[in-house]
Amino acid sequence: MNRRNFLRNTGFVAAGSLFVPAFMKPLEAMALDELSLYKNLVVVQLSGGNDGLNTVIPFGNDIYYQKRKSIAIKPEEVIKLNHMQGLNPNMAALQEIYDQGWMTIINDVGYPNPDRSHFRSMDIWQTGSDSNQFLSTGWIGRYLDSNCQTCKFPYTAIEVDDSLSLAMKGQTKKGIALKDPAALFRNTNDPFFKAMLQNDKEHLDEDNLGYLYKTMIETSSSASYIQNTSKIYQSKSTYPTSGFANQLKTVSKFISSGLKTRVYYVSLSGFDTHVNQIGQQGNLLKQYSEGMAAFLKDLKSNNKLEDTLVITFSEFGRRVEQNASNGTDHGTANNMFVFGGKLKKQGIFNAAPNLSDLDTGDLKYQLDFRQVYGTILDKWLDVNNADILNKKFNTLDFI
Amino acid sequence: MSAKDNFLKVKHLYNRAGFGVSYADLQKLSKKNLDKVVDNLLKDSLKNDPINLVNDYESKRQLLVQAGLYSKKDLTDEEKKMRQQIVREQNEVSRDLNIAFITKMINTDAPLREKMTLFWHGHFACRSNNPFFAQQLNNIQRTNALGSFKTLLVEVSKSPAMLQYLNNQQNRKGKPNENFARELMELFTLGRGNYTEQDIKESARSFTGWMYDKDGSFIFRQNLHDTGTKTFFGKIGNFEGENIIDIILEKPETSQFIARKVYKFFVNDNPNEAHVKELATHFYNSKYDIGSMMKKMFTSDWFYSPENVGTKIKSPTEFLVGLSREFYVTYNKPQVLIQLQSSLGQYLFNPPNVAGWPGGQSWIDSSSLMLRMRIPSLVLNDGEIDFSGKADPEDEAVIALSRTATTNANANMKPKSYVNANADWPKFLDTLPKGLTPLELTEFLLQPKLNAKITTMVSDNKGLRSTAVEITSMPEYQLC
Numbered sequence: 001m002n003r004r005n006f007l008r009n010t011g012f013v014a015a016g017s018l019f020v021p022a023f024m025k026p027l028e029a030m031a032l033d034e035l036s037l038y039k040n041l042v043v044v045q046l047s048g049g050n051d052g053l054n055t056v057i058p059f060g061n062d063i064y065y066q067k068r069k070s071i072a073i074k075p076e077e078v079i080k081l082n083h084m085q086g087l088n089p090n091m092a093a094l095q096e097i098y099d100q101g102w103m104t105i106i107n108d109v110g111y112p113n114p115d116r117s118h119f120r121s122m123d124i125w126q127t128g129s130d131s132n133q134f135l136s137t138g139w140i141g142r143y144l145d146s147n148c149q150t151c152k153f154p155y156t157a158i159e160v161d162d163s164l165s166l167a168m169k170g171q172t173k174k175g176i177a178l179k180d181p182a183a184l185f186r187n188t189n190d191p192f193f194k195a196m197l198q199n200d201k202e203h204l205d206e207d208n209l210g211y212l213y214k215t216m217i218e219t220s221s222s223a224s225y226i227q228n229t230s231k232i233y234q235s236k237s238t239y240p241t242s243g244f245a246n247q248l249k250t251v252s253k254f255i256s257s258g259l260k261t262r263v264y265y266v267s268l269s270g271f272d273t274h275v276n277q278i279g280q281q282g283n284l285l286k287q288y289s290e291g292m293a294a295f296l297k298d299l300k301s302n303n304k305l306e307d308t309l310v311i312t313f314s315e316f317g318r319r320v321e322q323n324a325s326n327g328t329d330h331g332t333a334n335n336m337f338v339f340g341g342k343l344k345k346q347g348i349f350n351a352a353p354n355l356s357d358l359d360t361g362d363l364k365y366q367l368d369f370r371q372v373y374g375t376i377l378d379k380w381l382d383v384n385n386a387d388i389l390n391k392k393f394n395t396l397d398f399i
Numbered sequence: 400m401s402a403k404d405n406f407l408k409v410k411h412l413y414n415r416a417g418f419g420v421s422y423a424d425l426q427k428l429s430k431k432n433l434d435k436v437v438d439n440l441l442k443d444s445l446k447n448d449p450i451n452l453v454n455d456y457e458s459k460r461q462l463l464v465q466a467g468l469y470s471k472k473d474l475t476d477e478e479k480k481m482r483q484q485i486v487r488e489q490n491e492v493s494r495d496l497n498i499a500f501i502t503k504m505i506n507t508d509a510p511l512r513e514k515m516t517l518f519w520h521g522h523f524a525c526r527s528n529n530p531f532f533a534q535q536l537n538n539i540q541r542t543n544a545l546g547s548f549k550t551l552l553v554e555v556s557k558s559p560a561m562l563q564y565l566n567n568q569q570n571r572k573g574k575p576n577e578n579f580a581r582e583l584m585e586l587f588t589l590g591r592g593n594y595t596e597q598d599i600k601e602s603a604r605s606f607t608g609w610m611y612d613k614d615g616s617f618i619f620r621q622n623l624h625d626t627g628t629k630t631f632f633g634k635i636g637n638f639e640g641e642n643i644i645d646i647i648l649e650k651p652e653t654s655q656f657i658a659r660k661v662y663k664f665f666v667n668d669n670p671n672e673a674h675v676k677e678l679a680t681h682f683y684n685s686k687y688d689i690g691s692m693m694k695k696m697f698t699s700d701w702f703y704s705p706e707n708v709g710t711k712i713k714s715p716t717e718f719l720v721g722l723s724r725e726f727y728v729t730y731n732k733p734q735v736l737i738q739l740q741s742s743l744g745q746y747l748f749n750p751p752n753v754a755g756w757p758g759g760q761s762w763i764d765s766s767s768l769m770l771r772m773r774i775p776s777l778v779l780n781d782g783e784i785d786f787s788g789k790a791d792p793e794d795e796a797v798i799a800l801s802r803t804a805t806t807n808a809n810a811n812m813k814p815k816s817y818v819n820a821n822a823d824w825p826k827f828l829d830t831l832p833k834g835l836t837p838l839e840l841t842e843f844l845l846q847p848k849l850n851a852k853i854t855t856m857v858s859d860n861k862g863l864r865s866t867a868v869e870i871t872s873m874p875e876y877q878l879c
Contacts, residue, residue: 117585119754154765163744164764176765187769192872195856196772208668208712209847211760212768212874219765274566274578323576325569330578 039380040255042264042310043140043167046288048271049118050314051281052334053353055091056105060084063355067321071277071328081105084352090286093293101346102296102305103339104398108353109372110333110365114316118272118330121315126167128370128389139373140263141170142388143381151262151381154218155226158254159265160247168265174215175265176222179250185227188220226259233257237298244268245291252295256302262381271314274327288312296339305341309380309399312337313369319361333365336372338398345398371396405429409436411708412697414846414879415665416440417510418720422843423830437697441690444512444545449538452499453492458531459614461485466613492530497747498733500537501740504720505728511693515544517716518664523555523587524755525564526748531615532560533748548657548687549648552587553641559611565753567609571623575603580643582753588647590656594632601629606640654683658692665696667707668759674701709846712762713879715743718771721879722871725844727823728778735818739774743767763877775871777818824864837866844870846879 054071058064059078078086079095085105087094097103113131115121124131128139137145144151151157157168157175168175178184187193197216233253239245247266254261268288273281292310299305317334333353353363374385374393386392406429413420413428417440420428428436468474468482500520507513519540527533536558543551555561556579562568565579580603584594608624611617629638632646647653658679662670678696685691696702713721719739722728730736740746744767745756756762831840837857842849844867853875857866870876 117581119752120585120591162742163761163767174764178766184766184769187773190773192869193769193772196873208710208760208878209875212712212763212877215763215765215768216772216874219769222765274576275569323569324571324574325566325576327569329576 040262040264040304040308041376041380042251042266042308044288044292044310044312045165045167045265045267046271046284046312046314047118047122047267047269048273048314049121049316049318049330050271050284050334051273051277051328052314052317053320054277054281054328055088055285056081056085056107056335057088058084058352058355059086061352061355063320067355069322070326071322081348085348088282088285090282091289093286093289097293097296097339098347101343102341103337104343104346104349106336106338106349106367106372106396106398107351108333108363108366109313109336109369110316110363111368111370112365114332114362114365116316116330116332118315123166125313125315125369126165128373136169137171138165138167138169139388140167140265141174143170143263143377143383144168144173144175145170146383146387148381148383153222153225153260155222155259155261157263157265158226158251158259158261160250161265161267165265165267168263174218175263176219178223178226179247181223181226181230181250184219184223188223193220226254229259230254230257235298237294237301239294239298240287240290242287242291244287245294248291248295249298252298252302252304255299255304255308273318274323274329275325277322277327292339300341307342308340309342309376310337310339311372311376312339317363320355320358320363321361331362332359333363336369338372340399343398349396349398367396368393375399402429405433407708408433408703410843411703411846412436412440413510414721415702415711416693416697417514418504418717418724421725421830422832422835425843426832434698437694440511440697441545441694444509444515446509447512447542448503448507448509449541450496450499450503450534452496453531453534455531458529461489462529462531462615463613486528489528489530493528493533493748494734494737496530496534496537497737497740500747501716501720501736502733504716505723512541512544515689515693516541518661519544519551520747521664521750521755521758522660523561524750524753525560526750527560527563529560529563529615532558532563535615536560537748543689545690545693546688548682548689549644551689552644552648555587556583556606556640556644557609557617559615559617562609562611562617567606568611570603570607570609572604572607572625575600575607575625577603579603579606579609583644584647586754588653588656589650590652593650593652593656598631601631602638602643604629605631605638605643609640648687651679651683654687655679658682661692661696663758666702666711668711671701674699709848709878711879712759713877714756714758714762715740715745715767715771716747717879718743718877719774722775722778725827725871726779726867727826729821729823731819731821735820739770742770768874768877771877772872772874774818775876776868778820779822779868779871827867828863831863835863837863840866841870845873845875847875 053064054073057073057078059075060083065072073088077089079089079092080086081098094103111124111131115124115131126138127135129135140157144156154173154176159165159168159175159177160179161177162179164175164177197220230253233256235249235253239249251264251266254264268284270284271281296305299308313336314334316331318328318331323329350366357364370389370393374389375395375398377383377385377388378395379399406425409429410420410425464481465485468478474482504513504517520537523540525536536555539551539554539558543554565582566576567579570576570579577599580599584599585591604625604627608620610620626637628635631638631643634646636642655675659670659675662675662678678692681695682692701707719736737746744762750756838854840863841853841857857870
């Protein structure tokens with residue numbers, strides 16, 4: 001890579017001009033592309049393979065109760081959404097969100113020839129690949145790579161976590177992972193770090209050392225920008241005390257302070273419920289729902305809900321029939337959730353899973369997950385989905 | 400071969416096969432022929448010193464109590480307390496076990512065995528809430544680290560930790576649980592693309608009844624075992640679990656899969672296919688003798704070629720252990736080693752999933768790199784700098800409110816402490832030859848070739864101690 005290009009692309013040179021918090025600029029003075037930056041995408045990953053059938057319960061279908069003798073949620077406990085499906089009782093916090101029209105449930109999302117390995121299926125979801133295709137870049141990473149008008153900076157995509165997921169890694173650009181913006185800012189402002197950066201003129205090759213230097217430079221400029229933009233913001237909302245809610249609180253702080261970030265990524269793990277599922281999944285769904293409800297209400301009170309789209313996915317659903325250990329084994333298609341203040345189709349998007357037409361005990365998918373990604377890329381992030389997903393996917397009308 | 404040349408080769412060998420080498424030892428060793436040095440390294444690692452931290456008797460007692468409580472429907476408050484108490488104790492001992500493993504790597508005089516144990520720790524990645532199980536698996540990996548891969552594989556497959564982690568405890572006749580069979584082939588032996596879904600289904604049946612009993616020992620439960628005929632890789636027979644493992648090892652793909660992973664761990668993230676093949680063939684022909692494969696690798700010319708020296712990103716463990724070993728660091732609150740592992744992305748005994756840590760450039764993201772560059776000054780300068788500052792004021796109220804809660808949130812939000820470590824500077828300086836210049840020290844501490852910038856930075860430095868802190872804080876120190 002040409003060194004000059006490298007410096008220009010990272011935004012390092014221009015870092016000084018970014019220190020002015022966005023809210024201090026008069027709206028008219030902002031270029032159009034800056035305005036469109038206010039559209040945010042938040043991706044919530046449920047790791048381990050969440051059991052979709054015990055999340056959105058097909059209580060209207062007897063087969064569900066036949067296949068899940070000891071772990072089915074009783075009809076009287078289900079939070080009913082229509083005559084067929086309802087939410088797990090641990091998701092009570094989302095009922096209000098659903099009733100407000102801020103939630104869409106997409107049933108049976110999957111892909112052809114599904115893989116039941118956690119890490120492989122997570123790979124497929126994070127990279128947006130076919131099931132027999134191996135990609136080393138993530139779908140959000142390739143969005144960053146596309147170098148569109150609105151995705152030039154390393155802080156275009158932020159993962160609120162200790163490390164960066166494959167989804168956020170592109171060929172030439174990566175998102176940035178951070179849990180605490182202030183701590184990162186302090187670290188990058190150490191005089192020694194600055195000296196290492198300023199003196200450096202010869203390490204921008206594409207080997208491992210070059211990679212280290214490139215990461216340092218991008219981190220330094222991003223940390224300044226994020227800290228200086230978000231430090232003035234004080235949240236007035238109360239969040240539940242969980243690690244997950246804490247992640248969402250950080251995202252809300254970034255969104256509400258006007259950070260020019262377009263994609264946020266958070267995750268919640270522990271969904272691999274092979275054994276004694278009820279309690280474990282119940283706790284996680286409660287954490288998830290209470291965190292999400294607080295987050296969405298917080299965004300609403302800051303007038304950011306209309307500019308924010310939140311999606312939730314898991315690497316696979318689980319088999320329709322429970323196993324002998326009061327749990328469920330790895331399955332295939334699963335539901336996805338979409339949240340936002342500007343949903344075109346609210347509530348349940350498509351037909352409930354057909355439990356009488358299974359593929360060796362597993363749900364058949366109705367929609368390819370890349371149709372969901374494609375819809376978001378086309379209609380929300382303003383790029384052509386074929387450029388990111390390597391082929392064109394038909395879009396859906398949930399937004 | 401020039402003396403300087405041998406000096407650099409031995410240094411490279413000890414960085415990759417172990418966790419670094421002191422200047423004094425390096426001087427001694429590099430007077431010898433390289434093959435001799437490799438032999439020595441293997442000989443030093445004959446010694447097998449297992450971790451014996453977890454109290455065997457107490458763990459078995461806890462297992463029995465847990466099994467008793469598990470089978471009861473309604474627990475009294477007393478019983479609930481008892482259960483919680485066991486979980487608390489297990490968590491505490493698990494932390495001690497983590498510290499025991501990393502401390503062992505820091506202090507070991509069998510560096511190759513520990514390095515190899517670390518490799519298997521990532522290869523046979525496993526999580527267990529039960530520290531007794533976790534210690535057992537760790538010792539299996541250590542004892543067989545350089546021995547027969549088959550023995551290692553069989554013992555790992557029979558360990559309660561793995562049986563539990565991959566749900567073989569639930570794998571029974573008529574209701575197979577395929578988790579173990581799948582990972583056995585996908586991640587432990589053959590690698591993706593070298594087996595079919597049918598092979599998984601059939602072999603899962605062979606492992607039915609592989610379980611552990613109430614006091615945590617392997618047991619083969621005949622009555623839960625599927626004795627029917629299985630078709631595996633085209634062979635038809637009444638295969639037992641051991642037969643399945645034998646058939647898997649007969650396939651050269653297994654030796655290739657392991658050799659490639661070893662190559663990526665010890666030599667280069669981007670495997671040279673010819674070298675991998677050489678290694679795999681040797682491994683296969685030696686009937687999966689791990690030590691023999693390692694010797695083959697360390698005595699190959701390509702192991703020392705420039706593209707393989709100073710070009711690998713250290714794993715967080717290699718980084719922390721190497722630093723601590725080099726400067727004889729003692730941690731007054733060893734707990735901090737766990738915080739560091741976790742922040743750097745390699746919390747030992749807690750791999751992200753059964754695939755282990757992906758390694759390479761994935762170790763480095765914005766925040767982990769910054770922390771890595773910060774750690775030497777924290778550890779070597781006696782914790783003069785606060786680990787990660789005060790908690791965000793905004794969070795203080797929440798911290799206070801949630802003090803009694805036991806969620807993850809607490810761990811994330813509580814104010815971090817100082818590193819509180821001591822480097823033994825006199826001991827370190829004593830290993831250095833008299834009159835060593837800061838530039839020479841830099842050449843010793845860094846694996847990549849020096850460039851003009853570093854040369855300039857260290858030439859105006861005051862002394863060896865501050866040079867060492869500065870050098871270990873550089874991006875170049877992240878490579879080995």
